[in-house]
Amino acid sequence: AQTVTQSQPEMSVxxxxxxxxxxxYDTSESDYYLFWYKQPPSRQMILVIRQEAYKQQNATENRxxxxxxxxAKSFSLKISDSQLGDAAMYxxxxxxxxxxFGAGTILRVKS
Amino acid sequence: xxxxTQTPRHLVMGMTNKKSLKCEQHLGHNAMYWYKQSAxxxxxxxxxxxxxxxxxxxxxxxxxxxxxxxSSHLFLHxxxxxxxxxxxxxxxxxxxxxxxxxxxxxxxxxxx
Numbered sequence: 001a002q003t004v005t006q007s008q009p010e011m012s013v014x015x016x017x018x019x020x021x022x023x024x025y026d027t028s029e030s031d032y033y034l035f036w037y038k039q040p041p042s043r044q045m046i047l048v049i050r051q052e053a054y055k056q057q058n059a060t061e062n063r064x065x066x067x068x069x070x071x072a073k074s075f076s077l078k079i080s081d082s083q084l085g086d087a088a089m090y091x092x093x094x095x096x097x098x099x100x101f102g103a104g105t106i107l108r109v110k111s
Numbered sequence: 112x113x114x115x116t117q118t119p120r121h122l123v124m125g126m127t128n129k130k131s132l133k134c135e136q137h138l139g140h141n142a143m144y145w146y147k148q149s150a151x152x153x154x155x156x157x158x159x160x161x162x163x164x165x166x167x168x169x170x171x172x173x174x175x176x177x178x179x180x181x182s183s184h185l186f187l188h189x190x191x192x193x194x195x196x197x198x199x200x201x202x203x204x205x206x207x208x209x210x211x212x213x214x215x216x217x218x219x220x221x222x223x
Contacts, residue, residue: 004153035211043199044113045214052209091154095208098167099144101154 002027004094006102013082014110020067021077021105023092032096034068034075039104040088048090051075084109114138117202117215125223126192132218134185134202140213141206143185145177148199148217160185192222 013019159167
């Protein structure tokens, strides 16, 4: 069975600085997708960034980028120039034949 | 709004009550899902529907009964729930797996 591990229950970052959230996963599948979702206090789960496993190039969406290491089964999220609105719970997710979520990391942004 | 709408936003019910949660999407997605989100636990997949057919039941107790009358609507019927069923229930939809899932805002359920 596939598993997703987020080893950081909580992280803090100063506004305008950079933070990296960790995620590792375990799978025997060769074809899959990886996602980072953001869940602010409003509870809406929002897709932040998506990575296809067959692509070596790391995905980037504005201030959000990933470091995808397929051999190491690692998929970290880097947030640059952090903003107060980035404060939320962040979930790493794996999709092979089904979607599996990590336990989440609470990100706090200090002004 | 993401295009997936859940009602009600909040629900308080007694253990002997019967209630239903509703989810609606008009994104043209073919699959719909129910997830349970409890404090300090990963999201738990409950049910999956593909083209109105249930394709997965993740060992969910029978006091939770899903219904998918068409590919745009999904219900979760609740009866004789327990206090430990209190959680945020999230609905999601997708068109295959490739582009991720679109989530609703959830129903915060409290069982008293």
